[in-house]
Amino acid sequence: MTLDEITQKILKQIDEKGFEQSGAFNLRHNGTSLCHGDSEHIKIKKKEDKPGIDVYIDGDTKGEQVHIPVVVDASGMTDVVYNDFYIAKGADVTIIAGCGIHNSGCNESRHDGIHSFHVSDGANVRYEEKHYGEGEGTGARVLNPVTNIYMEENAVFTLDTAQIKGVDSTERETNISIGKGSKLYVVEKLMTHGDQMAVSNMEVQLNGEGSSAQIISRSVAKGCSKQVFHPKAVGNAGCHAHVQCDSIIMGHAQVSSIPEINAKHLDAAIIHEAAIGRINDEQLIKLRTMGMTEEEAESVIIDNFLN
Amino acid sequence: MLDVKNLTFKVNENGIERSIVKNISFQVDDGEMLVITGPNGGGKSSLAKVLMGIEEADSGQIILDGEDISSYDINQRANAGIGFAFQQPPRFKGMTVIRLLSLAAGRELTKPECCRMLSAVGLCANEYITREVDATLSGGEMKRLEIATVLAKTHKLCIFDEPEAGIDLWSFSMLVQQFEAIHEKKEQSLILISHQERIIQMADRIMVIEDGRINQIGAAKDVLPGLMNTADSLACLKRNTSVEN
Numbered sequence: 051m052t053l054d055e056i057t058q059k060i061l062k063q064i065d066e067k068g069f070e071q072s073g074a075f076n077l078r079h080n081g082t083s084l085c086h087g088d089s090e091h092i093k094i095k096k097k098e099d100k101p102g103i104d105v106y107i108d109g110d111t112k113g114e115q116v117h118i119p120v121v122v123d124a125s126g127m128t129d130v131v132y133n134d135f136y137i138a139k140g141a142d143v144t145i146i147a148g149c150g151i152h153n154s155g156c157n158e159s160r161h162d163g164i165h166s167f168h169v170s171d172g173a174n175v176r177y178e179e180k181h182y183g184e185g186e187g188t189g190a191r192v193l194n195p196v197t198n199i200y201m202e203e204n205a206v207f208t209l210d211t212a213q214i215k216g217v218d219s220t221e222r223e224t225n226i227s228i229g230k231g232s233k234l235y236v237v238e239k240l241m242t243h244g245d246q247m248a249v250s251n252m253e254v255q256l257n258g259e260g261s262s263a264q265i266i267s268r269s270v271a272k273g274c275s276k277q278v279f280h281p282k283a284v285g286n287a288g289c290h291a292h293v294q295c296d297s298i299i300m301g302h303a304q305v306s307s308i309p310e311i312n313a314k315h316l317d318a319a320i321i322h323e324a325a326i327g328r329i330n331d332e333q334l335i336k337l338r339t340m341g342m343t344e345e346e347a348e349s350v351i352i353d354n355f356l357n
Numbered sequence: 358m359l360d361v362k363n364l365t366f367k368v369n370e371n372g373i374e375r376s377i378v379k380n381i382s383f384q385v386d387d388g389e390m391l392v393i394t395g396p397n398g399g400g401k402s403s404l405a406k407v408l409m410g411i412e413e414a415d416s417g418q419i420i421l422d423g424e425d426i427s428s429y430d431i432n433q434r435a436n437a438g439i440g441f442a443f444q445q446p447p448r449f450k451g452m453t454v455i456r457l458l459s460l461a462a463g464r465e466l467t468k469p470e471c472c473r474m475l476s477a478v479g480l481c482a483n484e485y486i487t488r489e490v491d492a493t494l495s496g497g498e499m500k501r502l503e504i505a506t507v508l509a510k511t512h513k514l515c516i517f518d519e520p521e522a523g524i525d526l527w528s529f530s531m532l533v534q535q536f537e538a539i540h541e542k543k544e545q546s547l548i549l550i551s552h553q554e555r556i557i558q559m560a561d562r563i564m565v566i567e568d569g570r571i572n573q574i575g576a577a578k579d580v581l582p583g584l585m586n587t588a589d590s591l592a593c594l595k596r597n598t599s600v601e602n
Contacts, residue, residue, distance in 0.1 A: 268451065296450060332447035335411055338431040339441040340461050340506070350460065354452035 051085045053077075056152050060121050063214065064148030064180040067115060075117040076103055081129045092116055092143070102132035102164075105145075109138040109170075116145045120163065125155025125189050130162045139170040145177045149193055151217070153185035160192040169201045169232075176208040183216030190218040197224045203258060204231040212239040212356075213248065222250040228289075230258030236265040239356045242275035242303070253282045256289035256318065263291040270352050271303035282310040285318025295324040298355060358546050359385040359408075359514055364417030366400075366407045377403045379569035381417075385514065388543030390536070392560035392577075393550045394584070400569040401550045402444060405516050408548070409441045410434045422513060438513030444522060444550075446503035449490040454502060457490050461506035477535055478505045479528030496523045504532065508539075514546045515539075521553040533559070557581065 051071060053061070057079060061069045069075070074092035077084045081101070086094050091111040095104045105116060122129055137143060153159040169175055183191035193213075201207055213220060228234050234254065242248050254263050263283060271277050283291040297305045309322040329351055337347035366378035377400045385391050393401050406412040408419060410431040419427045426437050435441075449457065458474055459466045466474075472482035478501040488494065490502065500523045507515050520536075521529055533555055539545055540559065549556055557563060563580040565573040573580050 330447055332443075333449060335431060336443065336447050337460065339409060339411075339435050339439075341432050341435040341463065342460075343432055351449065351452075354456060355450055357451045 053084075056123050057121050060123075060150030060152060060182065060184070061119055063182045063184075064150045065117060065119050065146055066180070067117070067144075067146055067178075069117050069119055069146075073115065073117075074105075076105075078118070078120040078129075078131060080122055080124045080127060081131075089114060091141075094118075097132060097134075100132050101130060102134070105133065105135045107135065107137045107141050107143050109140045111138075111141040111143050113142055114144070116143060118145065118147050120147075120149040120161055121152070122149070122159050122161050123152040123154075123185075125153050125159055125185075125187055126157030128158075128160045128162075130164070132164045133166075135165070135167045135175075137167065137169045137173045137175055140172045141170070142174045143176070145175065147178065148180040148182070149195075150182040151185070151191040151193070153183070153189045153191050154187040156188045158190040158192055160190075160194070162194045162196070164196040164198075166198040167200065167207070169199065169205045169207055171203045172205060174206045177210065179209075179211045181211075181213040181217050181220065183218065185216075191216060192219045193217050194221045195223070197222075197226075199224075199226040199234075201226070201228045201232040201234065203229045205229070206233045206235075208235040208237075210237045213241065215241055215243065217242075217248075218244075218246050220248045220250075222248075222252075224250070224252040226253070226263075227255045227257055228261040228263060230287075231260045232258060233261070234263040234265075236263070236267075238265075238267040238269075240267075240269040240277065241272070241352070241356060242269075242277055243272040244275060245273070246275040248276070249278045249280075251280045251282075253284070254291065255284050255286060256291055257286045259287045259289070261287065261289045263289075263293075265291070265293045267293075267295040268356055269295075269297045269305065270300070270356060271297060271305050272300045274302045276304045278306045278308070280308045280310070281322075282312065283320050283322070284312040284314065285320050286314050288315060288317030289319070291318075291320040293320075293322045295322075296355075297326040298352065299326055299328055358387045358389070358422055359548075360418075360420040361408070362418040362420070364404070364407060364419070365415045366403055366412055367415050377569050378407060378414075381566075381569075381571055383564060383571065383574060385546050385548060386561075388540075388546060389561045390540045390547040390549065390559060391562050391564060392557050393548060393564045393566055394552055394557055395566040395572065399566045401566050402518050404566065405441070405518050405548070405550055408434075408516060409439060411441075440507040440510065440512035440515040442503050442507045442515070442517040442520060444518040446499050448492060448494070448499065452490050453486070454488050454490060455486045457502070458505060458509050462509040466509075474505045474509055475502075477508065477531070478502070479524075479531040480505070497525060497528070500524055501528055501532075504535075508535065512545055514548065516548045516550075518550045519552070520549060521551060521556060529553075529555075557584070
């Protein structure tokens with residue numbers, strides 16, 4: 051299928067690995083599935099009862115990618131989608147999602163993606179999700195993702211989310227339960243500017259003995275934007291968790307970091323670190339001694355911080 | 358190459374003006390190594406920062422290769438050919454060692470190139486390439502990386518502010534060899550601020566700064582004996598030869 055120019059442009063922004071209409075894929079465009087394909091080990095089925103897809107990843111999947119991007123370019127549209135992923139025992143898969151909104155009108159365009167991952171024993175899942183907004187219209191670009199992850203035993207889940215730019219408002223809800231011996235890695239990157247607003251609530255329940263979680267959140271707030279982070283880690287068994295939230299604040303932006311760590315077991319070891327601050331003058335000066343202007347140095351610091 | 362004329366730098370502390378660098382004039386020739394030494398708080402680091410444009414001189418002139426750079430800001434001076442290694446380098450969260458060195462070199466470095474630069478300052482190359490330049494690196498590792506960022510590019514003039522501080526003895530020997538090699542090539546002029554006897558002994562000329570003024574300046578063979586024999590200076594040297602952090 052030939053994709054229009056706007057769709058192609060947005061796909062380049064939200065799918066760095068490169069979206070292709072081959073293997074397992076599903077492209078959702080303005081609330082409908084535009085095209086989709088299965089592979090030998092990954093089957094995608096349309097839900098019967100509500101909008102969305104069920105993705106079945108079998109245990110013989112080894113190092114395969116699934117691409118499920120969403121593009122909204124109809125101004126005034128609200129798209130709600132429910133996607134469920136069933137990852138079988140021992141599978142090794144990378145799921146590349148992401149949503150881009152192009153709003154050239156004056157009405158709000160919104161996408162709410164509710165994703166649930168059912169991760170079986172020993173599976174290894176990498177989930178990448180990029181959010182991006184553009185368009186010359188005055189209508190808001192809103193993205194409210196919900197991510198639910200249920201990990202059985204000895205599984206590994208890497209959640210890599212990034213909000214690149216252009217999203218006016220986002221409220222992210224992430225709920226994760228971790229079984230025995232399973233490991234969770236979360237990297238959340240966020241940049242807001244103008245009058246944008248971003249809220250991220252995350253609750254991680256470490257339920258199994260020997261489970262672990264490493265959560266790194268890095269954000270940059272520019273202009274008059276506002277960010278609120280509320281990561282919560284609950285240790286219900288002998289477990290390890292490390293939550294690290296770092297934010298760079300610029301202009302008249304506001305950032306709130308509200309950590310919560312909760313141990314309900316004697317052998318639960320949970321650490322939280324949070325830091326909010328402006329760009330360090332010494333960093334700027336060091337890069338300027340390499341020949342960069344202050345603006346170039348600032349850009350390099352932000353790019354690498356969010357890398 | 359570098360001609361510094363009547364340089365003065367003052368600070369304002371609680372409404373009281375204090376001179377840190379007092380009407381200093383000196384030259385550095387092409388390929389020359391000038392070591393600046395003297396008691397702590399004498400104005401050596403401030404002078405270095407004024408030369409790089411990090412601090413703004415109140416008066417005086419700085420001429421590099423015939424070009425008056427007195428009004429240049431930091432990046433303009435860097436692009437004019439001055440490299441600067443900080444006494445206490447900053448850390449960069451999210452930036453890898455290879456990225457920082459590539460920025461310093463002004464081009465994308467290959468892994469082998471990056472390895473060679475790290476080895477030259479006593480870092481175990483491969484192990485460090487993808488490390489983040491953050492709090493996981495020790496003070497000594499940061500210091501060696503800082504020196505590598507300046508050595509990553511050929512400058513007309515390199516300024517090193519106490520390069521020995523925080524470096525273990527083994528790495529220090531490698532560093533001395535690096536300075537000797539640069540000095541032998543005569544491609545870059547060097548200003549080293551140091552209290553370390555081995556570094557002072559490498560100098561073509563030594564400049565002693567005390568209380569913001571040049572107390573002595575001359576060929577190493579002329580200045581060094583007096584420096585070592587002066588009880589106060591010797592005490593100062595001994596105090597500071599130990600590896601600091």
